[in-house]
Amino acid sequence: MLTRIDHIGIACTDLETTAAFYARTYGFEVLHTEVNEEQGVREAMLRINGTDDGGASYIQLLEPVREDSAVGKWLAKNGEGVHHIAFGTADVDGDSEAIRDQGIRVLYDEPRRGSMGSRITFLHPKDCHGVLTELVTAAEQQGTHG
């Protein structure tokens, strides 16, 4: 079951400049940064709030490390802005399979590694009314279902 908005993913050309904007304007501080080579991004997670199911909500700032990455291609076409939304679940495997059974394209056969030890997968934006949609099970939620 999808229980919360885990994060909004925002494509940017410069991670530090964009993070400074979020800190200065809203008071949102960077909790964590990492490079995810597989996804082709350098990213910063800005924690907005915690929830009682063990997860939290974040802004995820994404700077491409390669022009041919998903975010690099998207930035070249659209410029900076909202790239995807991510829903949190304790069971990304089960929920993505159920969604796949509805004929919606799930991009990965098995969930892959996301920020802070999470497990993630994506739904094709063309099957989701134009919204690239991510499903994520936070590290602290893994093993809490079933």
Ligand code: CMX
């Ligand atoms: N939101 C909405 N639509 C999008 C989109 C996005 N983020 N990215 C691409 N599209 C649309 C394009 O506009 C294009 O539409 P048209 O054909 O109407 O022009 C269509 O999808 C195909 O786009 P493309 O530029 O040719 O890109 P690809 O098909 O090569 O890749 C996608 C699209 C979704 C398969 C790819 O971006 C992907 O695999 N995304 C998942 C991984 C990812 O985004 N990782 C970065 C974030 C990591 C994280 O969150 O941790």
Ligand code: CO
């Ligand atoms: Co994301």
